[in-house]
Amino acid sequence: MSLALKDIAFSPTRFILTVLGVGFLITASIGMVGIYRGIVDDAMLLVEKVGADLWIVQGGRQGPFSEGSSVRADLDQRVAGVAGVTSARRFLQVSQQFDAPDGVGQMRAAIVGLDYPKDEGNWIDLVAGRSIATGHFEAIADETIGLALGDVVRLNHDDYTIVGITRQMVDLSGDGILFVTINDAMEIAQRRSSEEVLLTRAVMDDAGPEAALSPAANKVAAVLATVDPAADIAAVRASIAAWGDVNVMSRADQRDLLLNQRLWRLRVQILAFTGVLLIVMTIVISLIIYMMTLEKLHQIAMLKLMGARNSLITGMIAQQSAAISFLAFGVGIGLAKLIFPLFPRRVVMAPDDITYLFIAVAVIAACASLIGISRAMRVRAQEVLA
Amino acid sequence: MSATIHVENARKHYQSGDTTVRALDGVTIEARPGELIGIMGASGSGKSTMLLIAGLLEPPTEGEVFFRGERVSCPGADLDRLRAFRRRNIGFVFQKANLIPFLSAIENVALALKIDDVPKRAAHDYAEALLVELGLGHRVDNRPARLSGGEQQRVAIARALANDPPLLLADEPTAALDSVRSRHVMELFRTIADVRGASILVVTHDPRSVDLFDRVYEFSDGKIVATSRRTAPEALAAH
Ligand SMILES: Nc1ncnc2c1ncn2[C@@H]1O[C@H](COP(=O)(O)OP(=O)(O)OP(=O)(O)O)[C@@H](O)[C@H]1O
Numbered sequence: 001m002s003l004a005l006k007d008i009a010f011s012p013t014r015f016i017l018t019v020l021g022v023g024f025l026i027t028a029s030i031g032m033v034g035i036y037r038g039i040v041d042d043a044m045l046l047v048e049k050v051g052a053d054l055w056i057v058q059g060g061r062q063g064p065f066s067e068g069s070s071v072r073a074d075l076d077q078r079v080a081g082v083a084g085v086t087s088a089r090r091f092l093q094v095s096q097q098f099d100a101p102d103g104v105g106q107m108r109a110a111i112v113g114l115d116y117p118k119d120e121g122n123w124i125d126l127v128a129g130r131s132i133a134t135g136h137f138e139a140i141a142d143e144t145i146g147l148a149l150g151d152v153v154r155l156n157h158d159d160y161t162i163v164g165i166t167r168q169m170v171d172l173s174g175d176g177i178l179f180v181t182i183n184d185a186m187e188i189a190q191r192r193s194s195e196e197v198l199l200t201r202a203v204m205d206d207a208g209p210e211a212a213l214s215p216a217a218n219k220v221a222a223v224l225a226t227v228d229p230a231a232d233i234a235a236v237r238a239s240i241a242a243w244g245d246v247n248v249m250s251r252a253d254q255r256d257l258l259l260n261q262r263l264w265r266l267r268v269q270i271l272a273f274t275g276v277l278l279i280v281m282t283i284v285i286s287l288i289i290y291m292m293t294l295e296k297l298h299q300i301a302m303l304k305l306m307g308a309r310n311s312l313i314t315g316m317i318a319q320q321s322a323a324i325s326f327l328a329f330g331v332g333i334g335l336a337k338l339i340f341p342l343f344p345r346r347v348v349m350a351p352d353d354i355t356y357l358f359i360a361v362a363v364i365a366a367c368a369s370l371i372g373i374s375r376a377m378r379v380r381a382q383e384v385l386a
Numbered sequence: 387m388s389a390t391i392h393v394e395n396a397r398k399h400y401q402s403g404d405t406t407v408r409a410l411d412g413v414t415i416e417a418r419p420g421e422l423i424g425i426m427g428a429s430g431s432g433k434s435t436m437l438l439i440a441g442l443l444e445p446p447t448e449g450e451v452f453f454r455g456e457r458v459s460c461p462g463a464d465l466d467r468l469r470a471f472r473r474r475n476i477g478f479v480f481q482k483a484n485l486i487p488f489l490s491a492i493e494n495v496a497l498a499l500k501i502d503d504v505p506k507r508a509a510h511d512y513a514e515a516l517l518v519e520l521g522l523g524h525r526v527d528n529r530p531a532r533l534s535g536g537e538q539q540r541v542a543i544a545r546a547l548a549n550d551p552p553l554l555l556a557d558e559p560t561a562a563l564d565s566v567r568s569r570h571v572m573e574l575f576r577t578i579a580d581v582r583g584a585s586i587l588v589v590t591h592d593p594r595s596v597d598l599f600d601r602v603y604e605f606s607d608g609k610i611v612a613t614s615r616r617t618a619p620e621a622l623a624a625h
């Protein structure tokens with residue numbers, strides 16, 4: 001057994017506490033990065049899964065993920081008529097609070113409309129049940145909402161039966177998605193509250209009876225177009241944009257919008273916080289190694305007096321630093337695996353991120369060793385006599 | 387036979403502020419194989435400084451140090467290069483045992499051998515033999531904290547002897563021990579000198595052990611003021 005390990009075995013309590021402490025810091029770092037990855041993944045989920053090549057949204061706007069967007073519900077027919085477009089689906093998303101089926105408390109969901117029967121929702125991964133099979137009053141719920149198969153929920157005067165369950169289908173803010181048909185979604189969006197209706201009615205008094213019903217009547221948020229791979233997507237995009245009353249966004253535009261605009265501050269914030277954690281970790285590990293070295297200065301002087309090579313002394317310090325860091329890394333990962341699944345939002349532990357963190361911890365351990373070693377090297381053998 | 391260690395006219399001056407402290411002021415001593423030499427004198431008289439210079443831990447400000455007739459230290463010498471030399475040729479014992487607390491007695495002794503690249507097994511066996519020789523056979527696996535002061539000091543002596551150095555330097559090795567144990571340790575040094583033929587320099591304040599020394603140098607203000615020789619054992623026996 002090496003000197004380093006014997007020293008550790010000599011005072012195991014302190015060593016274990018140190019490893020635990022540093023381990024928690026590592027868990028926190030994994031958590032920070034994981035929460036970030038989780039939020040990004042969740043935000044991208046719908047955009048990636050729904051598989052649209054072009055998003056046709058309200059003119060002059062950035063689409064439903066950025067701000068309000070509403071286009072006429074028959075816009076899909078115009079889009080479908082454009083050469084190169086193979087399919088056009090209507091898209092609508094509304095956040096809704098509703099009573100739980102057992103009548104106790106409230107639930108939240110992001111209600112997304114599927115353009116049934118054009119879109120039967122085959123792209124949705126179900127963990128239980130089936131997809132939507134009729135035009136009305138069936139819903140697929142994400143398990144995070146808290147609904148079970150067969151549950152019936154009342155959304156805006158109508159009862160919806162849960163026929164399918166998904167896992168980890170959430171929106172940008174982490175609310176579980178509840179899929180219904182587009183017509184149902186329009187219905188839910190249209191009469192979100194009677195007060196809202198009254199308010200608009202007052203405003204739009206002279207805009208005709210249809211408009212007075214609701215501003216959301218016969219409106220969807222966007223139309224999703226799939227383009228023939230053989231067609232020139234830029235040309236398709238340009239021809240739709242030429243209508244002037246709509247804005248066209250590609251999937252890459254949506255991704256960029258989400259990552260670099262909507263989530264930008266959050267990303268910077270989380271990365272900055274991770275940086276702070278790594279700095280704290282560096283200071284903590286360095287301080288521990290430095291204290292352990294200070295404690296042993298007398299013995300180090302004795303070793304020098306006995307003619308020990310520097311490698312024996314540097315080896316002892318470096319091994320202890322490595323032991324603390326790498327064991328703490330293991331503890332950190334173990335804890336992360338244990339506790340993050342219990343977190344309300346997804347914490348993604350990507351192998352790449354773990355690798356980078358491991359490299360960061362290795363660098364931190366090396367820095368800490370250097371600080372201890374440089375102190376140890378300044379000790380003179382004569383100091384034994386002091 | 388040439389002396390194991392020979393310090394020739396050594397001076398050591400320390401500059402503190404504007405005043406120069408003459409810790410050593412022209413001292414010549416030597417120790418031959420098998421000799422146990424005592425160094426005595428008032429506090430601050432330069433005894434420890436003498437050991438630092440003889441032990442190649444500090445170069446003298448003036449003068450020279452010869453080891454078995456070869457010059458090893460002089461003013462300005464780079465002594466860090468002599469680490470390996472020190473490890474093979476000089477053993478140190480201090481007032482405090484300075485054992486490594488997280489190693490057992492035997493590991494403390496074996497470490498001195500491992501530092502000198504002796505294989506693990508052999509180091510262990512020899513360390514054990516040494517501890518048995520010093521009457522610590524029953525204590526080999528104890529950590530220093532579980533040993534008495536006298537036992538710790540004997541482990542420290544075993545460690546100093548591990549590489550069979552021709553020179554042993556001891557700075558007040560018995561200061562922390564009661565008179566019985568002090569005597570025991572001094573007798574141990576006597577035996578080591580006799581049996582192993584090592585040269586041993588011992589700084590001590592204890593006048594009761596002078597009968598064991600071949601020679602005693604009396605220090606005062608960085609100078610040797612008296613040298614006394616032990617009556618030859620044959621002469622004692624003749625009485
Ligand atoms: N590093 C140093 N710097 C300045 N002065 C020193 C230094 N080391 C020793 N001295 C001085 O040199 C003188 C001799 O010191 P030394 O330690 O050799 O005495 P000593 O005989 O061993 O005393 P003691 O019996 O108290 O151990 C003392 O006056 C001491 O203050």
Ligand SMILES: [Mg+2]
Binds near residue numbers: 433435557
């Ligand atoms: Mg002294």
